[in-house]
Amino acid sequence: MKYSWKIDNFDSEVFGFKVAKVETIDSEDSPEIIDKIVGDLIMDLNKERVGYATYRVKFNDFPIIQALQRSGFVLVDGLISLGINISEVSIAESVGEIREATRSDLDKLKQMTSGLYLKSRVSNDPLISKERADKFYTKWIENSLLGEAADSVLVWEESDKILGYLTLQKKGQIPLVGVAPQARGKGIAKKLIKASLRKFGEWKVEDITIETQMGNIAALRAYQDCGFKVVNSFLTLRWAKDD
């Protein structure tokens, strides 16, 4: 098989149609053969009644990117991946405003998340309504708090108000970081990231990665300031049945 894909249960549930995540496409052949592989993939998706599919490809895999575009895939996102080995940084002191979230924070976290992520593969795609894009993130933070999408959630709280949060996975990933608009630019994201490094240290997890959109300069500055280095870059393209 020259390609592989699987159903993305989370996306399918949130978007209300069958969504696939393409995992691999063989890129070592000529453009004609890659076109044939992508054509076979699309036939397969149609046969299985998939309505929407995404593929994350290395930013410079141009033969695949061009073949996907020739077949109707469109670019919806660009991501920068940054990494850090915590043995290389000094771990900061704990900060009073930061604590681990509990289930009783769910409503506040969902409320804060609504409308927060305005630039992503989901919010950039005109085929996904604003309501669905919003639900994607509010469901994601809910699943994080319930332990399904994260192993811990840290919050920044002032006078009983949650103004920022970050989610951590023991596999060494920080999937979500968010700070309320009125609290931005004060170093809250950086302090949450530094606190997460302490938590990873407790878990004995040394290699941490974090991703953000290429144009998310505030996030990129915050992550680099905490010692993260750029390690990779990807584009996300998507195909939709009736697009």
Ligand SMILES: CC(C)(COP(=O)(O)OP(=O)(O)OC[C@H]1O[C@@H](n2cnc3c(N)ncnc32)[C@H](O)[C@@H]1OP(=O)(O)O)[C@@H](O)C(=O)NCCC(=O)NCCS
């Ligand atoms: C990205 C985000 C988490 C940053 O939170 P924050 O608490 O404001 O971040 P910090 O104050 O710790 O640091 C942000 C850095 O970017 C800078 N910055 C903020 N807005 C900026 C902008 N529009 N352009 C350039 N730099 C910007 C800040 O000055 C700071 O850098 P500096 O210390 O070198 O001056 C916040 O903007 C946010 O929640 N955005 C929406 C959700 C999101 O995009 N999350 C990240 C992707 S998962």
